[in-house]
Amino acid sequence: MKKLVSILVALLVSASMVASVSAAGFTPSVTGKDAPATATITTASGAEAAGIVYDKDGNEVGVMDLNGLTVMPLSLVEEGEEDSEPAVRLKEAYEQILEAENLSELTPDLEKTLEKMELDITVEDLVVRDLFDVTVDDDILALLKEGNELMVNFEVELDEDQPLLVMQYVDGEWTVMDPEKVEMDYEEDIASLMLDKVGTFAFVTTKQEGQTSLDAAENLFSTSENAD
């Protein structure tokens, strides 16, 4: 009897192993990202973190773990959470962007920022690429209230001639982040933001003409190895 039980157990174990192997072989289908994905940052001690809090002298005073950051896009406001503070902020911000004829209606700071960045473009050239809300855990929030800054990285793919400006919606008002607090790495497609507060953010860049059929033909019929 014991022998029979052990054979049955062995069969069950091997059957479950086969199942887990085939389950491991399954790769889920790609899904879209509703907001820019965050990229981890390496702390001074070598740990991976969602963000690092720095004091005014540039010293690390806090580390935000991977669960401490929530990025909520408009399309992922869950049922029953429509009245939450971030959801309301997002909705308001979205409607204001849609209603504005151009972005300078939302804040005159954009023009000043363009002048500061010495870019040869006008506000009319700009569009909002992404809109999302950022919340952090209470410990990080407390550190920000003490006047520290939080560094967070986002994955953003832009052409090298496209600037990245970041608008923030706080207490019903739009402001533009100081361009010195926004660093765009065009090779790695990473935007690094130094935040003094969290809330709803809009990534702003220049609008682009669509790819023409000539561009597409050039891409396919050029001589490199793989079509992209």
Add this chain to the structure above:
Amino acid sequence: MKVKNKRFQIGKRSVKKLVALILVFFCLIAAIGAVGLWETSQRQRSLLQQDEVDSAARKRREGWIQFEEEWYAPKSDIETVLLFGVDQFEPFQDSGSYNNNGQADLFMLIILDHTQKNMTVLHINRDTMTQIPVLGVTGEQTGTMTGQLALAHTYGSGMKDSCENTVDAVSYLLGGVEIDHYIALTMNAVPQINDLVGGVPVVVLDDFTGVDDTLVKGEPVTLMGEQALHYIRTRAGLEDSTNLNRMERQQQYFESFLNQLQSLDEEDRPGIEDFEALSSDLLSDCTINELDELFTQYADYPLLDLQSIAGEAKLGTEFVEYYPDKAALQQQVLALFYEKQTDATED
């Protein structure tokens, strides 16, 4: 005599001078002539080059392609329809945002050749890596991203704008070929359309045990209702769960669907009322009458070929990425959409 001799000597020198002058004159004339000729030939060459540049630019503007020293013009009497599924069961509705969660799937580009009166279908892998237009919050293009073709539909509200973005991405992948129409279907539409042709017979290619036990590998079955969706959509739980394997089933299904449709009398084929009933699960730039025309008039075109794009599937950081073989795709696009131009046809 002395004087005479002197005169003779002077005359001889004068003749030499005269000859020298004449020679110099002729040399000058020859030089001026040569420069003139050189200038004329340069001007002609430059005009010819300008003509060539103008002619090349004009041809490109008209959609011609120059590849390996040869010119190709778009085939004149073809019509293209991009049929694709959207991975959602809910009816098409505005997401209320500038993006949505409906990835596209099952891309079939139907190429109707009205001269030859036949059709060719290009089945495109949803994981094909290509440039996708990124639409911003107000719907304008803010750049491109490199990603799986399936993602093109996630930009925009999930309605017309998302479908057009998908069309643009497919066109870009295929070197800018014109796509005349699109038809997008939700998952819910599949069983309905399947049943409108009386079901679709197939010999089951995979073991669906535990997924849909009515589908037995190697057994013939006429797919009805949800069975059809299980057959062309399922990956999880199958021995070979790759999209490439699923695409084989999708191709088998598509061919059989077409046979089934063509076997029906015109009055039994899906018509205007059926398309109206499907309206919440079908999105197209075609009017209902145009859809009706596609199903009644052109569905009888024999299927010349059902092709897919050669390439390699690789596991990326998170998801599968399919990289087309560029050389093969170039030849495939030329063969499907262009005609090689000889000197005679160019004139």
